[in-house]
Amino acid sequence: MSPEYREVQVRAATEADLGSLTDLYNHYVRETPITFDTEPCTPEQRRSWLLSHPEDGPHRLLVARDRTYRSLLGYVTSTPFRIKPAYATSVEVSVYCAREVVGRGVGTLLYKALFEALADEDVHRAYAGIALPNEASVRLHTRFGFRHVGTYGEVGRKFGRYWDVAWYEKRLD
Structure with a gap:
C-alpha cells in the first residue's frame, strides 16, 4: 500500500457511510462499465442495499476509510450469489x-x-x-486465488455498446 494510505481503517459499513458509499458508486455508474447500473442513485435508494449487509454472517459490507482525512477509500461486499436455497453457501463479491x-x-x-x-x-x-x-480487476482476483470459469459474451449494454463479463470463482473452505 502507498505510504500516504497506511493509516487506513477497515470496518463494517454504517448508515453514516451511506452518502460516501453512494457518491463512490455513482462515479462508476456514470463513468465506467464496471457496474451495469445506468442511472445514478440517491442515498435513500441505496439504504436497503446497505441494510442488507449485517456486521456478521456471509453477506458483508466493509469500508476502508483514511484515518487522517476520514475519506472513503473504497468498499467491498459479499452478497447472495443466487436466491435459491441451495446457493446459500456461495457469495458474489465486489470491490470498488x-x-x-x-x-x-x-x-x-x-x-x-x-x-x-x-x-x-x-x-x-x-x-x-x-x-x-x-x-486491474482480473489481476486482483487472480492474486486472491480466483480462477476464470467462463465469459458471458455481450451480456450487458451500456454507453451504446455491449460488454462481456468474465466470471471468476474462489474456493473458500
Whole structure:
C-alpha cells in the first residue's frame, strides 16, 4: 500500500457511510462499465442495499476509510450469489475503490479483510463478475486465488455498446 494510505481503517459499513458509499458508486455508474447500473442513485435508494449487509454472517459490507482525512477509500461486499436455497453457501463479491487510490493497495486490503471475515462463515465459494476489459480487476482476483470459469459474451449494454463479463470463482473452505 502507498505510504500516504497506511493509516487506513477497515470496518463494517454504517448508515453514516451511506452518502460516501453512494457518491463512490455513482462515479462508476456514470463513468465506467464496471457496474451495469445506468442511472445514478440517491442515498435513500441505496439504504436497503446497505441494510442488507449485517456486521456478521456471509453477506458483508466493509469500508476502508483514511484515518487522517476520514475519506472513503473504497468498499467491498459479499452478497447472495443466487436466491435459491441451495446457493446459500456461495457469495458474489465486489470491490470498488475511490478513483484516486486505484492501484494503491486499497482493493487488496479490502479483499484481505473480507476473506478473513468470511473464514468462519458457512461459505464454500465466492464468485466475481468482471466487465471486460478490466485488467486491474482480473489481476486482483487472480492474486486472491480466483480462477476464470467462463465469459458471458455481450451480456450487458451500456454507453451504446455491449460488454462481456468474465466470471471468476474462489474456493473458500
